[in-house]
Amino acid sequence: MNITEILFWLLTVVALTGALLVVTSKNPVYSVLALIATFFAISGHYILLNAQFLAVVNLIVYAGAIMVLFLFVIMLMNLNTETEPQKNKWLKMAGTVAGGCLLLVLVAALREADSKSTIAMVNTGDTGLIQNLGKTLFNEYVIPFEISSVLFLSAMVGAVVLGKKE
Amino acid sequence: MIQLAIDLAFILEKAILIGGIITVSLVVAMYSTWAERKVAGFMQDRLGPNRAGPFGLLQPLADGLKLFMKEEIIPNASNKFLFILGPGLAMMTAMMTSAVIPWGKQIEIFGRTVDLQIADINIGILYIFAVLSMGVYGIMIGGWASNNKFSLLAALRGASQMISYELAMGLAIIALLMLTGSLSLKTIVEQQSAAGGWWNIFYQPLGFLIFIVCAFAECNRTPFDLPEAENELNFGYHQEYSSMKLGFYLFAEYINMFMSSVLMATLYFGGYDIPFVNDASLIESMGMNTVAILQGLSLFAKAAFFIFFFMWVRWTIPRFRYDQLMHLGWKVMIPLALINMLITGVIVLIKENGWPF
Incomplete structure (x- = not known):
């Protein structure tokens, strides 16, 4: 395993864990922080693909500006675990089904796309x-x-x- | 078994460089606290700290020891994890800027030529902006997690202030980038130190003025220290903090100050360029390593002047009101930066294509 592969796996784990935490954590502030961590990991992936500009702009715009506004709103409304309304069981179920449907559509759409045969140019391409x-x-x-x-x-x-x- | 293919010498070199730069930044920040009090003393016609060691030189150590020894208090109603995360984030983002700054040209150790820069990425300035926009989180998280109305208000103030002044700062930098044509800090310094090259301050005086005002606002220094305005908000966003967590917040401010001073020297005052001397011929006569040390000292001298300037302003100019601050940021700084950008663009175009009329 060379250093690029190690970094790839590390960043993937961080991105997926962060994304899961966004959905599962009860405190909205934690969700925002997990989302920021996810953006960082995705920027790391961009850097591995040698797309430095995209990586940094992703950090400036999403992690630096938009997430600050999210945090602003959450802090001003003082959303806490206690004030977070607990949705009922059926709503959660419906959400899961809807999310699953979206996943199905995305997978079906991408299954036949020709992106499967193109390999990411790790660390070499200069288009980014x-x-x-x-x-x-x-x-x-x-x-x-x-x-x-x-x-x-x-x-x-x-x-x-x-x-x-x- | 999977083989780990890692260039150990490379990692060691970078690790030593990172360690060295962090140590130097911390020491500079430490003595900035001492210098600040000495400067304050001088401005107010008193002596300043003079008890610990000669000229009070051991005062920062005594202060540090005091902060370490104090009782660690975490408020009951606070969010404990975020309360601890806040100062750490503030410190980390303050240190991260140092990664792309060129501290000198090159040195040669054990037959290896080592660049005195942690990472020469070709988006250096954008990286600095990314780190700057991360700096908001340390303040916001710390202020919110304290579960104190004053802290929250101060955190919101600080965050909106930093976001507002980031815009004008970015526009000022864009005008500079039109001239340099590169985002890499190393290239920018090399252009300025090349034979016949002028420092960017002569091309961009207005841009520099906007940049330095915005740097004051980004570092939350007087006259823009609204987030910790003690007569309105008690002690600002770090009111609930004690012991070394408070120390981290205070320290991060001084590191930010040091980093923005170095950045100003790098962007507008030739970085590690030694003034009035041709660096290339100096390398031939004195050897690479000596010149690298001299260049580092030159950069530090420039940075030290800007740090002094920060202190000078702090003890001279009173604090703005919050609406004045926002008025200055949005209605004065941004239009000025836009005009600066327009003028620079016109001049660059005329220089490239000749006068068309």
Whole structure:
């Protein structure tokens, strides 16, 4: 086993444990922290694939900004284990069935996809480096890129309008 | 049996480097507490600590010992796990920045050429931003887990302050990156120390001003120390903490200060570049190792000046009100940074394509 493989298995264990803890822990603050750990592990996977930019942006945007807002809301509403409403048994059952259905659909959709034959380029590929990514984004995908920025702008204006409403 | 294929010498080299840098950062942070009180004493026309050792030099050790000896109190109604996790996170995120900073060029030991940088990743600055945005968690978790209204308020203040000033800081850095064309801190320093290269402060004075103001806010230093405003919030987010946990929070602030000083020196003041001297010719005449030490000292001298500047401001300028802080961040700093970015972009374009009119 070389160091990449060891790291891969370690990160996988952390990611899966974190993801399970998000769902199972009773305290919402623990859930958020477990989600942050999961994001870290996934960023580690990106780094193993040599996609450094993606890894760091994943940390800045998701773990650094969005999760802070989650934590803000949870702390201000003071959600604790005691205040957490206990759902009844049938609702939990329905949730499990719905989740299982989603899993089934995803597996069925990906079963025939040709991604099975492509092997991840661990530690070698350079498409994820910031230079190549920037060139691709601003040469080939410049219009979708700019349109998505307009989308963000409209979301921001919408938020301001909602916030200003007396 | 599975063979472990790991380059032991490489790991050893990095481990020694990490250990060395962490030790140096801790010692610098320790003596920053001493220097802060000496500077405060000087500014207020008194002596400052002078009992322990010559010039009070042993004062940090005495303070550390005091903090270790104090009783460890964990409030009954607090969340114990998160209460302990908070200071640890604050300390860890403070230390993590040091990984991408180049502390000198290269040294040669036992025939190995060792870069004086833990990791030269090509996204150095983005990594620093990622670590900075993690820094919020130490404060937020600590403040919330204490189960105290003042702590929670201070934690929310601190978090929103850091998020707000991160934006302006990022925009200031983008203007710098337009000029350097690289995110790697090593490349940025090499560009500045190359023969004929100028320090970035001459190209980006406004960017540096925005950066230093935001650095003050990120480190929660006066005039932006709203999270621990003692006349409004008692003691801020670490009110319930005692003993070394409190020590960790206080210490993390000084490490943050040291790291942002080093970062400012690296980005805008040539990093380990020795001023007025051509480093390349110096290496030929004095040997690689001596120059590396001199370069390290040069970086530390620049950082020491910025640390002094942090203290100077702390004992000179009173604290902002919270709405003034937010006004400054969102309505002054961000527009200024955007204008700076626009001007830099126009100049870069004209330099590349010539004057089109």
